[in-house]
Structures are given as structure tokens and as C-alpha cells.
Amino acid sequence: MEALIVTVKEAIAASPIPEAVQPYILLVVPLLIKIAYGLLILWVGKHIAEWVETLCRKLLEKAKVDQSLTLFLSSLARYTVMAAAIIATLEQIGIKTTGLVAVFASAGLAVGLALQGSLSNFAAGTMILGFRPFRVGDIISAGGSSGKVEQIGILTTQLLTLQNEVIIVPNSSITGGAIENYTAKSFRRVSTDIGVAYGEDLDRCEEVLRKAAERTKNRVESQEPDVFLSGFGASSVDFNVRVFAEPQNYWAVMHDLRKQVYKALNEEGIEIPFNQLVIHKAPDEEAATSS
Numbered sequence: 001m002e003a004l005i006v007t008v009k010e011a012i013a014a015s016p017i018p019e020a021v022q023p024y025i026l027l028v029v030p031l032l033i034k035i036a037y038g039l040l041i042l043w044v045g046k047h048i049a050e051w052v053e054t055l056c057r058k059l060l061e062k063a064k065v066d067q068s069l070t071l072f073l074s075s076l077a078r079y080t081v082m083a084a085a086i087i088a089t090l091e092q093i094g095i096k097t098t099g100l101v102a103v104f105a106s107a108g109l110a111v112g113l114a115l116q117g118s119l120s121n122f123a124a125g126t127m128i129l130g131f132r133p134f135r136v137g138d139i140i141s142a143g144g145s146s147g148k149v150e151q152i153g154i155l156t157t158q159l160l161t162l163q164n165e166v167i168i169v170p171n172s173s174i175t176g177g178a179i180e181n182y183t184a185k186s187f188r189r190v191s192t193d194i195g196v197a198y199g200e201d202l203d204r205c206e207e208v209l210r211k212a213a214e215r216t217k218n219r220v221e222s223q224e225p226d227v228f229l230s231g232f233g234a235s236s237v238d239f240n241v242r243v244f245a246e247p248q249n250y251w252a253v254m255h256d257l258r259k260q261v262y263k264a265l266n267e268e269g270i271e272i273p274f275n276q277l278v279i280h281k282a283p284d285e286e287a288a289t290s291s
Contacts, residue, residue: 031094038089045085053078072154124171125154134181139247141180143173183247187220190245190253194261195236197271202229202237205270212264213243216257220244235273 057074129152134140138149140159145167147159157174159167182188196205206227213225223244230240241261245253265272 034093038092041092042085042089045082049078049081052081120172121155121170124175127175128152128171133179139182143169145169187244187246188250189242190250190257191240191242192258193238193240195233195238197273198237200270208264208268209239209241209261212260213241215260216243216253218249218253235275
């Protein structure tokens with residue numbers, strides 16, 4: 001570009017332009033040439049930024065990255081290229097950008113410190129969208145809350161509880177602890193505890209409970225029910241009855257399993273005992289003294 005400016009200056013000096021005007025033209029022309037080069041750099045940078053955005057979006061979509069994260073990262077790549085093009089344009093025109101970059105860096109640090117919590121949520125949201133420990137529609141327990149995932153955002157995740165309440169959970173709270181995904185697999189285990197009276201035939205009780213579990217509606221037929229003696233309570237011998245259900249049928253299967261267990265024990269005359277407390281009366285003082 002310097003050679004072009006020198007050539008233009010020589011052409012102006014050899015032209016019939018009045019000598020009184022030539023100094024002003026010589027001052028303006030180099031600036032116009034620099035502006036033209038700067039605009040060319042900006043135009044090329046704009047097209048490169050659009051190409052980079054399209055390329056990033058296609059690569060992320062091919063890798064099956066979440067749509068929200070794809071749009072964010074591709075836009076970030078575009079704006080990064082545009083920022084570089086703008087800085088190069090200003091440098092070409094003759095504006096020193098060193099101080100400007102330092103100011104923006106300082107401002108960015110101040111904003112980063114002020115938005116530390118939001119940035120941690122943003123980083124957590126990026127991890128969730130990238131690694132996908134759960135998806136929209138899954139039922140999870142995370143960050144101290146449980147419910148159906150309705151929306152996954154960059155900063156927060158929205159859950160819908162069984163009580164039809166909407167909970168907005170910060171993403172940093174979700175990734176900061178354990179995540180329980182109840183619908184990640186094709187079926188869930190449903191279990192209920194039941195106690196029978198001491199003195200009952202345990203083998204008979206087990207058989208009755210197993211048949212009750214087999215009659216449970218909407219259970220997964222490919223998985224056999226399971227019954228085992230889980231412990232000895234204060235008033236009962238305790239059994240645990242288990243079946244499997246598809247995630248969407250979990251509560252319906254739980255309801256019917258408990259109904260079938262209760263009905264089967266009543267029909268077979270097997271006692272379901274109440275909690276009992278045995279009180280021993282101490283002898284009175286007179287009886288104690290006479291003895």
C-alpha cells in the first residue's frame with residue numbers, strides 16, 4: 001500500500017493541479033486509500049465470518065450437538081471473526097487499537113467478576129447441552145428438585161413437578177451434584193413393603209405375594225416379579241415385593257401393585273398386623289415391700 005501512495009503522490013505532483021491545492025490533496029488521498037483498504041478488509045472479514053458460522057453450524061449439527069448450543073457456538077465464532085476484522089480495519093485506517101483492546105479487556109474482567117454466578121451457570125449449561133445427561137421430557141432429580149424436564153437453557157433448566165408446579169433450577173446447581181434420571185432406561189423397578197403377622201406360614205405368604213405381583217396391570221411382562229423377606233419388624237415379618245414398569249406407567253403400576261397385594265392377603269386370610277406395644281406393669285410398692 002505504501003508503494004501505491006508514493007505512486008499517487010508522484011502522479012499528483014506531475015499533474016496540472018495548482019501547486020497551492022496539491023498539499024491538501026496529498027494529505028487527503030493517503031487517508032482515502034487507507035479507508036478503502038479498511039473497508040475492503042471489513043467486507044472480506046464479514047464474508048469470512050458468515051462462512052465460519054455456516055461451517056461451525058454444519059459440523060455441530062453433524063455431531064448431533066443440541067440445537068441451542070449449536071446456534072450459540074456458531075454465533076460466537078462469527079462474532080469473534082468480525083471483531084478481528086474490525087480491529088484490523090481500524091489498524092489499517094491508522095487508529096491505534098492497543099489502548100482500545102486494553103479497555104475492553106479490563107471491562108470484560110470487571111463484567112466477569114460481577115457475573116461470576118451467571119458465568120458458572122453458563123458453563124454448566126454448556127456441559128449439559130454438550131454431554132446431555134438428560135433431555136427434554138425426561139424425569140429427573142437434581143439440584144434439590146424433581147420433575148419432568150420442560151426446557152434446557154444456557155443458564156437454567158425448567159422442571160414441571162407432579163403437583164403441576166414449574167421450578168427454575170440454575171444449571172450450576174444441577175451439575176454440582178448427583179443427577180438421577182428416572183427415564184434414562186426403558187423400564188423402572190416398582191417396589192412396595194408389606195408386613196404379615198408373626199406365626200404366619202412364610203412360604204405361603206411369599207407365594208401369595210408373588211401371584212399378586214404377577215396380576216399387576218401394565219407391568220413389564222418380560223421381567224419376573226421378585227419377593228423377598230426384607231426384615232423383622234416390631235410387630236410384623238416384612239416382605240418387599242418388586243415388579244418393573246415403563247417410566248410413563250410407574251405410578252399406575254405402583255397403585256395397582258399395592259391394591260393386588262392387599263387384596264390377595266385379605267382373600268387368603270393372612271393378617272396384616274397393626275403396630276403393637278407390649279407394656280409390662282411393675283409390681284406396686286406394698287407387694288414389693290411384703291415380699
